[in-house]
Amino acid sequence: MSTSRKKYLLKNTAIFALGSFGTKFISFFLVPLYTNILTTSEYGTVDMISTIGMVLVPLLTLNICEAVMRFSLDENADLNKIISVGICSLFLAIFAGGIIFPVTAKIKSLNEYAVYVYMYAVSLAFSQMFLCYLRGKELLLRYSIGNIIQTFCVALFNILFLVQFNKGIKGYLLAYIIANFVTAMYAMVAGNVFNAMKHFSFDSKLLVQMVKYAIVLVPNSFMWWIMNSSDRLMVTAMVGVAANGIYAVAYKIPTLLSSVTQVFNQAWSYSAIREEGSSDEEKYNNDIYNRLVVIVCICAAGLMMVMKFFLRYYVGAEYYIAWKYTPVLIIGFIFSTLGTFVATAYTVHKDSMGYLVSGTAGAMVNIILNFALIPQMGAMGAALATAASYFIVFYYRIRDTKKYLKLYIWQKRHIFAGTLLLVQAITMFINNPVGQLLLILEFCVMILIYVNDIKQLFFAVTKICRLKNKKEH
Structure with a gap:
């Protein structure tokens, strides 16, 4: 990956990060206000x-x-x-x-x-x-x-x-x-x-x-609304508005993960448009995809590790139970993030129909599972339906965008990391000090899985920063 490419992507990522983290930092302190008033x-x-x-x-x-x-x-x-x-x-x-x-x-x-x-x-x-x-x-x-x-x-x-x-x-x-x-x-x-x-x-x-x-993006927006938001309306209708209030708080937690990755995906769309037709376009896309997987898996593992402790002090007491829904939603948001990255190919080629079909598939799964699971499992059914719909969208887009470029997703370290996240999600329900200790150990294992990738990311960023400093002096 050339230095100019890296600098362009890093610069745009930093700019989007300024806006996103600034807004999330302010929003972070508003949730306690809302949940206490x-x-x-x-x-x-x-x-x-x-x-x-x-x-x-x-x-x-x-x-x-x-x-x-x-x-x-x-x-x-x-x-x-x-x-x-x-x-x-x-x-x-x-x-x-x-x-x-x-x-x-x-x-x-x-x-x-x-x-x-x-x-x-x-x-x-x-x-x-x-x-x-x-x-x-x-x-x-x-x-x-x-x-x-x-x-x-x-x-x-x-x-x-x-x-x-x-x-x-x-x-x-x-x-x-x-x-x-x-x-x-x-x-x-x-x-x-x-x-x-x-x-x-x-x-x-x-x-x-x-x-x-x-x-074409209008129905696509509606389909994404179904996946992102309709579950809250259905929880309100089937369980009650109070249950939706708790579920809405749980839903905000994975957005901490999505806000990190959304910054990157926004910046990436500019790089993808700029690189269309380049001789190593496919290799470049795969390099960036792999780095994104590393970031989302580590962030997800870290969130699961601290979630219960965090919510105990972050929200009002009646909202603390929201932790039960967060592991499923966090896994769902991983697939949402990766699906958004893959969909950049649609933006590059102005293929709005790809957005529509993939969004429709996810929305249909979401609605069917919401009707099937919410009456039986309450808000947990909505969380499972959301995660499943995000996975369907991701899987469809991986297969559909092969006509533009091929992403190599079935890599051993990614499979190990995904399995570990599922184990972590289950471990969260061990509601005692042993469970918390296991979550910490599982997070450490996640770091070990991606230790080489972390080193490469660190060296890539520091190299760009050194080159920038040389030019400034």
Whole structure:
């Protein structure tokens, strides 16, 4: 792997890390606030509203923000025309969002929050659109700063509305709405969107191309919503809103793992597009894939080792039981991360159909298993369904993307590591000091499995840093 490749990937990873870890650091300290001020039922309700908002945005905007990002990365892209299409989709979202009111009217627990759900979805559409435009222009530092601003505003206004004014659910949602609009305004200034609006240029041919790319991603977004979020709605319906509040906390823990790997996958997409057609493209992809496996397995093993101790002090006492669902969800998020990496091939080749078919397969498995397992096992059934659906998506994408490049996944050390993670997941249920000691020993074994890979990663990073320092001096 050439040094320039490494530097480009490392630079982008560092920039995305700035935004992601900054936001996660702030969010990390918000969970104790939520779990100590909101009851499990209230937290279950706000989680359900944010879950609905996530699926509404791609429906209301036809997912054009993804097309704005991808088309802006093309050589000789006309950025004014691209963002003009994006702005048109936002006006569509404002009017189409009216469908939220009759829908929420039929859901008893959401009826009084209809206006908040509408404003949450519209504000999220605005922030996502202009943040995607920053990514498309490769203004990645400004994009990361935008994410930090968004999370900082969420924290600031949540403290104000929940602690100072005791606004409960409405205060929680209002904090997100204001934060989203503030972020959208920042991204518009940072991306020079106002200048593009002065030179508004509508290109019907470009609109058709972008819609053709993005429209397929709408059902794909819905399928991913099913895998990521529908289980919480089904837990609410079948078990209760309080159970969903606990499960939602458990769901947040694996996102610590996904936030680390999401940073890498975001940066990797730029490198993959840049390397398309290179003579050693397949070897390069396999090298990066192997390093990603090392990172996710070690992070997952570490999370399982500290999980029960961590939750005992991190969340309110009534949420501590959430640890039971975390080992299954952590394993599921490993496959989600690896599946996202593999799907970069779809982005490179603008194969949105690959996203759709793989997402549909995972969503179908998720729904079937949710209906089968939640009535029998409660929230644990939802966790198992989520993990299984992520595995199906990963497996499908590995097979389907062979038409672009082949990844060699069946390596002995990866198989040993996967087996060890399953053993760790079972060990977590030995709820005594012996079980904790075993978790520590299993984590040490994981380090031994990947000790050579860790050394290679360390030397690669230090080499790049030394070269950078030489150039600066």
